Amino acid sequence: MAPLCASAQIDIVQKKTTEAEEELHTFDALLVRSATKVTEELLEKMPNLKIIGRAGVGVDNIDVDAATKRGIVVINAPNGNTISAAEHTFAMMAALVRRIPQAHISVKSREWNRSAFVGNELFGKKLGIIGFGRIGSEVAKRARAFGMSVHVYDPFLTKERAEKLGVSIHSLDEVLTVADIITVHTPLTKETRGLLGTENLAKTKKGVYLINCARGGIIDEQALIPFLESGHVAGVALDVFEQEPPGDHPLLAFDNVIVTPHLGASTVEAQLNVATQVAEELLHFFEGRPVTSSINLPALSKDVYEKIQAFYHLGQKLGLIASQFMNIPVQELSVTYAGTVADLETTYITRSLLAGFLRPRVASTVNEVNAAMVAKERGITYGEKFSDETHGYANCISLTVHGENKTFTIKGTHVPNYGDRIVHFDGVAIDFAPEGHLLYIQHQDRPGMIGKVGNVLGAHDVNIATMQVGRQEAGGKAMMILSLDKPVDDEVLQALAQIDDIETVKRLEA
């Protein structure tokens, strides 16, 4: 939290959400650990919210879809508590096989019963790790130091990464059948909920030990009971539960089930790490810098962000202008990247363009977070293409909008140390900066048109900052793009539209 406390821009209110009912509508950011449930209902009471920070890894206490729909960025602190969670898993493993908690209770009860607590060595045992991300791989390092062999199941782990980490990948069935001890380190998802249920537990070795320091529900708690009763499962270590706190859970009655109250990340070091990580990210967000640990935005390193920043801005302007020009229902946006921009992380630029396009059409917040979702809701599809056609520019982004009976194309380029330029507008080569109050005039290419437009604007006290003209061919379709010092009202538009040979006049705000 220190980075937040040091910031003059941030006011911190530390309360439970239930104690802040009256102020909920005022907050821009919400920071939580795992206990606060960030539901759709809570988000409805927080219309100002822009970002939710989870000081930890799992975001299962946050309705990420509901946040995304509202354009709220969700960030977490993905690695601040990795070591603590891995060490806790290892402590649980040692405690489980050596029956330390049971022995501890016995001695505290004034007993001295050494023969009752004969355990097993970890050395030489096969450890099955399900989920080989940050924590799983740290657990593996410690296991190897203890002389264990490590058997990994993770369907998303590449062979290269497995080799780099010195483990071999196995199928889930292989891990289940060979492991003496199985520890789970996946997120809780539709696929992992109940992963160790009746069917898979039946495949495990008789006498297997199980550990869950990830999320309650990955091991099916009800399904475990008969396996503990029969002695098939020799012992279980749980830091997490399907319901927390678990209350009077039947598993707690088993002597060989050892438990902690979700303590994996509860170390001084981990709490400091996650709080600092999430606070720094939050400050970056409000300073308009990239956030690297967002759940609902593509991850961007500082390096990548710096490269795409200019195009991100250009994309937004292309979308914004196109949307106003095509103020009719549209079905499809097609974005083409050419030149240097084509080698960058274009997903983010496309999202920015899409957000720019949707903004004039949507009453609610629309930004890079929810742009794809809002487009889908409105039946607008979009796609990216890459081309070699740069039209002589170092980089070029083209947007083609397909609407009912009309297609519109706009192209732009970014010139370093100069700015964004629109270089092609509705079939006409032109060159203007997409900034401020713009006026689009489409007319027949005739002498004297510039003067007539100037006279009307002058008569209405509208000052022209810049004027760019272009045409398809001499005497054919021509256009002017004017940049004005102030927006023009409908009366000015009508006066311009009455000039002979002017076909269309549109205000465009950029």
Ligand SMILES: NC(=O)C1=CN([C@@H]2O[C@H](COP(=O)(O)OP(=O)(O)OC[C@H]3O[C@@H](n4cnc5c(N)ncnc54)[C@H](O)[C@@H]3O)[C@@H](O)[C@H]2O)C=CC1
């Ligand atoms: N007990 C505690 O206090 C703490 C618990 N956690 C929890 O630990 C878990 C792991 O965290 P990290 O290692 O940081 O996450 P991570 O995202 O780095 O790793 C998760 C791994 O699970 C794999 N995975 C996803 N679906 C899978 C499936 N169906 N089968 C097998 N593998 C699958 C992914 O490919 C990934 O490699 C999370 O559930 C997290 O919430 C994290 C920190 C503290």
Ligand SMILES: O=C(O)CCC(=O)C(=O)O
């Ligand atoms: O400290 C916490 O909030 C729990 C940590 C945890 O479970 C996580 O980071 O996923």
